[in-house]
Structures are given as C-alpha cells and as structure tokens.
Amino acid sequence: MALQSLDITRSSATTTPSPSQRQTPEVAKLIDISKCIGCKACQVACMEWNDTRDTIGTNHGVLDNPLDLTENSWTVMRYSEVETDRGLEWLIRKDGCMHCTEPGCLKACPAPGAIVQYSNGIVDFHEESCIGCGYCITGCPFNIPRLSKKDSKVYKCTLCSDRVAVGLEPACVKTCPTGAIMFGTKEAMLHHAEGRIIDLRSRGFAKAGVYDPQGVGGTHVMYVLQHADRPEIYSGLPREPAIGPLVELWKGAAKPVASLALAAVGIGAFFHYVTKGPNEVSEKIEKEFKDEK
C-alpha cells in the first residue's frame, strides 16, 4: 500500500477485498471552463509537484504545448476555437485523468495492484507493479494513460493522491489564479457547480451544465461546461464515455466463463476415460497379428 492513510476500494486483477476499514468521503476536482484563461499555471504546478520534466518539443503554431499528454505531462490545456450561437468562442479545456468511478484502466489491467482506486475516488497507478502491457490504454474511455519509452511503465494524473492523503488540495488547484479549478468533496463540488450553472444560464448560456458522465459511474474530475449539450466541441470530450462492450466482454464475462470451460474440458476428459476406458486395439485384430511384437 503506497499510502497507508488511504483505503482501497478496488485493486486491479484482484478478486478478494482490499484494505477498506475506513470510509473516506469522495473527493472531486471541479474545472470551470468558463473561468479558465488558459495560462497553463496548472501544467507548470503539476510538473513542479510531481517533479516531471517533458522533453522540449517544437512550436506547432498553436498554443497547445505539448500537443498531447505524455508520460511526463499528466495534464495539458487544449485550445479550440468554435462557432456557437454566441459567435466565435475560445474554449480551453484542461485535459487529464477523469478518475472514473468505474475505471476502464483498472478493469483492463492484468497486474495485481498496479492500478488502485482509493475509497475517496482517486484512481492511482502503482508503477512498481506495472508490467507495461498497455491494457489500461486499451481500456480507458478518455485516452489518458501514457506508456513511457524510458521504463515501459504507464503514467497519468494521480489527482495528487500524496497531497490529498495529508489534507492538501492538488497542485493544479492550489496554483490556479482564477479559481477555475476547485477541489473538495464530490458533494460540495456538485453543489458549487449548480450555482455556477445558474449563473451561466442567467448570462445567456442556456445549455450550461456539469460534466459528470454516468456511463463510467460519474467522475472525480468534473467540468462546468458552457455548452453541456455539445461536450465534443471541447477538443473532443466524449459525449457518453463508458467502458465499451468490447472491454466488458474481454474483461467481464469472457474470463470466468472461459476459465470454467477449460476446467470442464479437462474434467470431462478425465471422466470420459473413467466411463469409456482406453481405446485399445481389439482382441480380434491382435489375434491376426499375434506374431508381431
């Protein structure tokens, strides 16, 4: 257990209960896109606290830098210019792990304990148990985990589980100069989001809403969207993210059913032998060839 003070609700590739004596309240990060100015202080704070350094890239002619999440950049700002009923809008979304209540990464992971979900809702990777298969990338509905070429382990946002464990807010929350990123219990964050939505609606954003997708059981990183009816305009935020039917089949029914079927084949074969006996050369043919040895 990496963090003794955080109980575990779920552990990858584990079929028995994890340490879960205590019940901590569910936490959540709320990202209010209508308040974000795209300063990237959160990106910097994330690298500061977690002590990651990305390689210096090239200028792609856009503000997005780096262009995508990497094993060293656990959060990136994604900028999009979109025509809405209010004219041209500049939508900036802080992308990173959503800390799903039903995490696809954890479901897909074959290494016991490499991915855990704390009882406060944070989904964390324990890289020392990671085997580098990349199944979490296959299982994630948000395309978040990144496999390091240096050590073949996957990395992503931890929601600063180490800070949260000792009662601090995540580094990105602490640094945000406009208060666009907030942190607290999930209940408090949903309550705060309601107020923000009322405010946005009164100012003409008729479809403002909170992004807490129920397809993954809700998330522990939520957005306030000005246009909640069109999440995809925010640099491709999935409309209805879920652990898809293929991953459900792969990691759900297929494994126990197939394991039982294999056991049945083996046991069936044994009892076939016991009931039918060996398949030997008949006495009649043996007599024909009695000279042969």
Next chain:
Amino acid sequence: MKNDPDKLLRFTAPERVNHWLVAIMFFLLALSGLAFFHPLFYPLSQLFGGGVWTRILHPYFGLAMIFSFGGMFFRFRKLSIVTPADREWLGHVREIVNGDHRNMPEAGKLNGGQKLMFWSLVACMALLVLSGIVIWRAYFSFLFPVVVIRFAAVVHALAGAIMVALIIGHIYIAIWTKESIDAMLYGRVRRAWAKQHHPAWFREITGGDK
C-alpha cells in the same frame, strides 16, 4: 523395440521434431498468456521471471510459434484435406465417443477428427497472430485505433482459450487412444494398431490385410 523397422512408419523424424517444437512453444505461450487471462493464473508469470518478463517474452514466443507452426502447416495441409469419407466418419459421433470401431467408415492416415483438429488450430493460430500483432503495445499498437485494439484483445483472449481447450482435447485423445503417442514419439506403430485405427492407410502402405 520401439522403432523396430518392421513396424509401420507413421511420422518421419523431421515431422516429429516439428511437432514437438510446436508443443514446446504452445506450453510457453499458453502458460505466459494465461497469466494475463485471469488473476487466478497470474502466479504463472513467476515461471518466466515475473510479470514484466512475461509481458516481454510472450510476443517473442509467438514469433517462434509462427515459424514452428508454419512448418507444421506446410507439412500437413495436403494430408489434412477433408474428404467426403472424412465427413461420413465425423458423422458417427456416438461410435467415436465410445471408441467403437465396428461400424466406423475406414479412416486414412489421418481421420476426420484429426483433420478437423488441424484446421481448427490453423484458424485459431491465424486469429492469434493477427490480433497479437495489434495488441503488441511495444511495437505495433500505436498504428491502430483504440477500437481495433479492443476488438483484437477480445479475439486474442477467445482464440487463446479455444486453442487451450483444443490442445487439452488433443492431449487427452492421445492418452485415451493407446499407443498413438508412440507414433509421435518414435515414429513407428504396430501393424495391428494401424489396422485398428487407420485401416485405409494400413491397406495403402501394406497393400493387403497384414
């Protein structure tokens, strides 16, 4: 004497070597693959030096399997062509299960069941190779969209499970049918055995009843 020249040669030395290479690769692949299949089997990864080594080695075992199974395919594909006589043989399910030879149509060098096993394994192997390339994260997965990778993961798991089931069946039938394993271990079988289990082949190579 196990390899008495008076006995009938069923499988040549190269065929036997090829078969056992495939068998060794199968065990390495099945044991390492099962480690990722269900948490119950994860301890199998210890056989290969832990989870990371198992993840590294499994696809390379697969590469070795492509070559060894490829050899089997080209050696046995003509022999495994299913004929109408084989279809009739396969229709006698009850007699096959009971090991009752009295009313069975005459089997050739390979019977209908063995041919069906061959083509089932070929199909599984093709699916495993194709899907395995897609989910080989270190070198190939980045070439494919995530939906294709998810589909390949399902195909790989199911084809692998079917393959293991087929091989359990294959091994059992080799134990059940006494002396048949001699054919693959030493190459030669007794004339009586050949007449009992593969009468059409027996007549073809001896030209008679004895």
